[in-house]
Amino acid sequence: MSEPTTTTIDINGHPCRVWTKGSGPKIGWLAGFGGLPRWTPFLDELAKTRTVIAPSLPGHPGATGHNLLDSHLDWIVAARQIIVKSGLEGEDIAGSSVGGSFVAEFAALWPHKVKRVALIAPWGLFDEKDPATDVWAQRPDDQPGVLCADPQIWKDFKAVPAGANSVEWPIEQIRASEAAARVFWPLGNTKIEKRLPLILAPTLLLWGEQDRVMPRSYADTMARLIEGKTTIKTIPGAGHLADLDQPAATARAILEFMS
Amino acid sequence: MKLMWFHLMPYTELPDDFKQKHPSVWVDIHSSLFDPKRAHHMYNDFMDEMEFAAEVGFDAVCCNEHHSNGYGLMPSPNLIASALARRTTDTAICVMGNSLALYxxxxxxxxxxxxxxxxxxxxxxxxxxxxSPMDTCYAYGQNPSMLRERYLEAHDLVMRAWTEKETFAFNGRFNQQRYVNIWPRPIQNHPPVWVPGGGSVETWRWCAEMDYVYCYLSYYGYKTGLGVMKGFWEEMDKLGKDRNPFRAGFLQFVGVAESRSEALERYAEAAEYFYGRCLHIDPKFAQPPGYVTEATQRVGLQSQVVKAASYQEKFKKRPTSMQEIVDDGYVIIGSPKDVEEQLREVAVNMNVGNLMMLLQYGNMSKELTKYNTKLFAEQVMPKLKPLFSEWEHKWWPKPMQRSARAELPSFSPRVEAAE
Amino acid sequence: MKLMWFHLMPYTELPDDFREKHPSVWVDIHSTLFDPKRAHHMYNDFMDELEFAADCGFDAVCVNEHHSNGYGLMPSPNLIASALARRTTDTALCVMGNSLALYxxxxxxxxxxxxxxxxxxxxxxxxxxxxxPMDTCYAYGTNPSMLREKYMEAHDLVMRAWTEKETFAFNGRFNQQRYVNIWPRPVQEPHPPVWIPGGGSVETWAWCAKMDYVYAYLSYYGYKAGLKTMQGFWGEMEKLGKDRNPYRAGFLQFVGVAPTRSEAMERYAEAAEYFYGRCLHVDLKYASPPGYNTEATQRVGLESQVRAAAEAAADPSKGKDALAAQGTTGSTTGTRFNMVAKTMEDIVDRGYVIVGSPKDVEEQLREVAVNMNVGHLMLLLQYGNMSKDLAKYNTKMFADHVAPKLRPLFAEWEDKWWPKPMEKAKRAELPAFAPSVQAAE
Known part of the structure; x- marks a missing residue:
């Protein structure tokens, strides 16, 4: 697994890391809860046939500036700048969980600036009868198993790499959780249902079969609301962060959809 | 020094198997455990106890704010303070305090x-x-990533509302109001401000800058608190502030009896109830991301003192048997002389001029609470009061002169009105 | 019937030239007019008066919420109610009430x-x-276009918090909370009786009927102005198939009792003129934030204005009455304030304050209660700058000589909306309190 190239864009005066790897048509990636503390096998799968461009959202590993953003409008404007500045306007874009929510927002508000969209269990809805799990109220031992079907995958993903700063690394991981909380606390409800009907792009809705965060029923709600053609697909053996649990299957589903 | 009487107002009838059967005393504690008719008696007992403390000469009575909490029944301490204002005459009323971002x-x-x-x-x-995270982020649903910014902004708004003479527009990040102009306004220029906080350097600096009292309210007594207060005073030294002990407040559980062994016996049940049942909190509510600032996290990863003061640490397994509770210094018990000596040591070593005493805790009965309070007032308080008399207390309320204050009518419940 | 003692807690020392020198008693009333040391005495006098009323046997003591207001010093009526709970034993405590969207x-x-x-x-x-509008949209900066929706949503949240047994997530338009689970919970099952103070809108009446809440018409303009509103209320109840139980309704009335009518006129003139002259002096610019009145209510208001103008054109003498009636039923609190009578003679003529001998007052209040079919009378026996002595005199006169005559009224109806406290024998005994004189400086 070779390293991606790193470039930096400026968002509200804060640096924001953009990782790029591969060749072929561009595909954007906004990562899920926790961001990208490291490059992942899933992205390598995509990079085999596509130029993968993965910018970080504010407050997620590689970027700061989340605490300048007070309203949901602030966040959407920041996400748009990130997408535009990393050269993803008019391209295929995929995103998972937290990132998936912003991909959906972008596709709704600037419907002619995306080609095709793939969303893995995106956040933004809350149904009282089928509530999403509170990822911020988990006993420390429970959290990995809530996010991934295989808890060890999450633990490895977040483990301090050799040579990293042992103080700053854990702080960055908490910051990513905080950045998500800043947008989505306490219910994860951004009222995205009001905007989903504006999405015109063909949209793939992917769900880990063992997602313990976002109920599967939300996929149906989203498919019903999105104006563009939608396809729902579930990934066996995957939890909420399907791209971490099942990199190959998840990448294959996206690439097939976007071919 | 100032000896202050603090009430947490715990629900006193949590079941014996509470720890086994229920995940948390806070946030999602089950409603079936709450009997309002019993709570009626608890509230009135508690307020009787506070008034009793005022009567026997404590310098202040203190109450505080908690939400969805089985050991703190005061979502609004202000309601209690207001009632106390009409049933006490000279005692200071310490509301410790209002969580600003929740208003x-x-x-x-x-x-x-x-x-x-x-x-x-x-x-x-x-x-x-x-x-706390439980009160603010979980019970009240506040965003942990904005909590402190909101707190500071709210503080600025409150101070301006108290001190500005003209109606003003407040154009904050979180609050926008075109006409701020409160009626009534406080009698004191503004009431003295006390800030209960953990062991964060930012809070210490802020208290020094604003000239506020810093209070370390821990349930784990002076042994744990000593390191924090040392840090506080070192920071004051660095900032060129004097070591006036009235800059600081500290909370301590106390049980007085004729002898140490009698005290151990009398207060064991209440203390074990408190440390066993009241502090049984589900750790999943401990760490909303962003609640602890990154600066504090950074220090916490390196400093045991700061770590000890963090909420996270409060969820550590703690002793719940009386022997350990006393050995670890959570509760100071003994004869009046024992207690006096230990509290003197606490006050002097920590250099704390405002001691907030918990003389009721857990399921302690009104009778025992009054006994504890009276014994303390009569035999411990007079010995401790002269401490720090060389310092001026610049952070104590300055009430109107007594002769200029309203005379409260006496009150006697009408017995003839019985059904 | 229930006789309830209401306090607004007015600042009693607004200057004589207040109207001339100051634009408004509300929102931007100047801070220099407020002396906290005087207010200390006012608060304590007022609470003494409330407790005195309880002692005298009034069925309830009532308090309410105002902000940045020179005639209502209770931004939190709850603080007062809580203090009263510890200095009264059996009297109902009526908090009239908490403006839900402000919490x-x-x-x-x-x-x-x-x-x-x-x-x-x-x-x-x-x-x-x-x-x-002054409290919510101006002093507290709440958006007038969302005020009522926020109010309704907050109501739903409060009712669920009181009644649901499990911790629940509230997923509202304006409020999102994942863990709602209040401690303490109310003694009364399933919750304390809910009373809704409202203007004369059909929506409010229909809602009160549906929810089985008491509708309270709290106007400062007395029974003459209130009659039409209450008739409208009962008409709506009939339409909805509800009985005419007078305890479905509450009404506010200023009263002054003395041995004779002329003495009452004399005794209460200063306080009444202070109230209607200074306390209701509100700058009109704070009267009508857009969206505060629903469009349905605006429509009804405009239609009645057009009707009144037409009547005035057809018959100038009749039209004058119609316009006068409108003077006390303007579209919002602020607009009504600006049309108010200010001399004792007019104040009494228009029925804002009922004054007279105990017999006069009894007769008039009986008429009020019967004609309006209102079982809960909230009486203002302190108003404006009335002294504690006079307030207590008024209260005692009323309690001794008027209340006993009125209380049997409506005995045939059950008050289903009155608090149901714990049995007295099961309630905590409040210790006596005596201010310790020996502690004097």
Whole structure:
């Protein structure tokens, strides 16, 4: 697994890391809860046939500036700048969980600036009868198993790499959780249902079969609301962060959809 | 020194198997455990106890704010303070305090504290805690990533509402109001502000800058608190502030009896109830991301002292048997002489001029509470009061002169009105 | 019937030239007019008066919420109610009420009312007003276009917080909370009786009927102006198939009792003129934030204006009456304030304040109650700058000579909306309190 190239864009005066790897048509990636503390096998799968461009959202590993953003409008404007500045306007874009929510927002508000969209269990809805799990109220031992079907995958993903700063690394991981909380606390409800009907792009809705965060029923709600053609697909053996649990299957589903 | 009487107002009838059957005393504690008719008696007992403490000469009575909490039945300490203002005459009333970010707009805090200050003739101490994660982020659903910014902004709004003479527009990040102009306004220029906080350097610096009292309210007594207070005073030295002990407050559980062994026996049940059942909190509510600032996290990863003061640490397994509770210094017990000596040591070693005493805790009965309170007032308090008399207390309420204050009518419940 | 003693807690020392020198008693009233040391005495006098009323046997004592207001010093009526709970034993405590949209999250209202209900052993009446434009939109900066929706949502949250047994997530338009689970919870089952102070809108009446809440018409303009509103209310109840139980309704009335009518006129003139002259001096610019009145209410108001103007054109003498009636039923609190009578003669003529001998007052209040079919009379026996002595005199006169005559009224109806406290024998015994004189400086 070779390293991606790193470039930096400026968002509200804060640096924001953009990782790029591969060749072929561009595909954007906004990562899920926790961001990208490291490059992942899933992205390598995509990079085999596509130029993968993965910018970080504010407050997620590689970027700061989340605490300048007070309203949901602030966040959407920041996400748009990130997408535009990393050269993803008019391209295929995929995103998972937290990132998936912003991909959906972008596709709704600037419907002619995306080609095709793939969303893995995106956040933004809350149904009282089928509530999403509170990822911020988990006993420390429970959290990995809530996010991934295989808890060890999450633990490895977040483990301090050799040579990293042992103080700053854990702080960055908490910051990513905080950045998500800043947008989505306490219910994860951004009222995205009001905007989903504006999405015109063909949209793939992917769900880990063992997602313990976002109920599967939300996929149906989203498919019903999105104006563009939608396809729902579930990934066996995957939890909420399907791209971490099942990199190959998840990448294959996206690439097939976007071919 | 100032000896203050603090009440947490715990629900006193949590079942014996509470720890086994229930995940948490806070946030999602089950409603079936709460009997309002029993709580009626608890509230009235507790307020009787506070009034009793005022009567026997404590310098202040203190109450605080918690939400969805089985050991703190005061979502609004202001309601209690207001009632106390009409059933006490000279005692300071310390509200410790209002979690500013939980009042939106925060104008309400400025107004309610002004009301209490007016009613009491200027006896209020205004406490401004950030509030625990359980209260703020979970029970009240506040965004942990904005909590501190909101707290600081609310603080600014309250202070301006108290001090500006003209109606003003407040154009904050979180609060926008075109007309801020509170009526009533406080009697004291503004009431003295006390800030209960953990062991963060930012809070210490802020207290020094604003000239506020810093209070370390821990349930784990002086042994744990010593390191924090040392850090506080070192920071004051660095900032060129004097070591006036009245800059600081500290909370301590106490049980007085004729002898140490009698005290151990008398207070064991209440202490074990508190440390066993009341502090049984589900750790999943400990760490909303962003609640602890990154600066504090950074220090915490390196400093045991700061770590000890963090909420996270509060969820560590703690002793719950009386012997350990006393050995670890959570509760100071003994004969009046024992207690006096230990508290003197606490006060002197920590250099703390404002001691907030918990003389009721857990399921302690009104009778035992009054016994503890009376014994303390009669035999411990007189010995400790002269401590720090060489320092001026610049952070104590300045009420109206007694002769200029309203005379409270006496009250006697009408027995003839019985059904 | 129920006779309730209401306090607005006015600042009693606004200057004589207040109207000339100052634009408004509300919102931007100047801070230099407020002397906290005088207010200390006012608060304590007022609470003494409330307790005195309880002692005299009034069925309830009532308080309410105002902000940045020179005639209403209770931004939190809950603080007063809580203090009263510890200095009264059996009297109902009517908080009239908490403006729901001003508590964010509204969980706080559920909690504080539960605390008062617990402390008092179940004596609380929970009032839920929307709140005036001055309080809500100006002093507290709430968006007028969302005020009513926020109010309704907050109401739903409070009721769920009181009644649901499990911790629940509230997923509202304006409030989102994942863990709602209040401690304490109210003594009264399933919750304290809810009373809604409202203007004369059909929506409010229909809602009160549907929810089985008491509708309270709190106007400062007395029975003459209130009659039409209450007739409208009962007409709506009939339409909805509800009985005419007078305890479905509450009404506010200023009263002054003395041995004779002329003495009453003399004794209460200063206080009444202070109230109607200074306390209701509100700058019109704060009267009508857009969206505060629903479009339906605006429509009804405009239609009646057009009708009144047409009547005035057809018959100038009749039209004058119609316009005068409108003077006390303007579209919002602020617009009404600006049309108010200010001399004692007019104040009494228009029926704002009922004054007279005990017999006069009894007769008039009986007429008010019967004609309006109102079982809960909220009486203002202190108003404006009335002294504690006079307030107590008025209260005692009323309690001794008027109340006993009125109380049997409506005995044939059950008051289903009155607090149901714990049995007295099961309630906590309040210790006596004597201010310790020996502690003097």
């Amino acid at each position: 939106n707009p925060p104008t309400r805090v400025a107004e309610e504290f002004a009301m209490i200050d007016c009613i009491s003739g200027g006896r209020l101490i205004a406490g401004f805690p950030v509030g | 964010n999250p509204p969980t706080r209202v559920a909690e504080e009312f539960a605390m008062i209900d617990c402390i008092s052993g179940g004596r609380l009446i929970a009032g839920f007003p929307v709140g005036t």
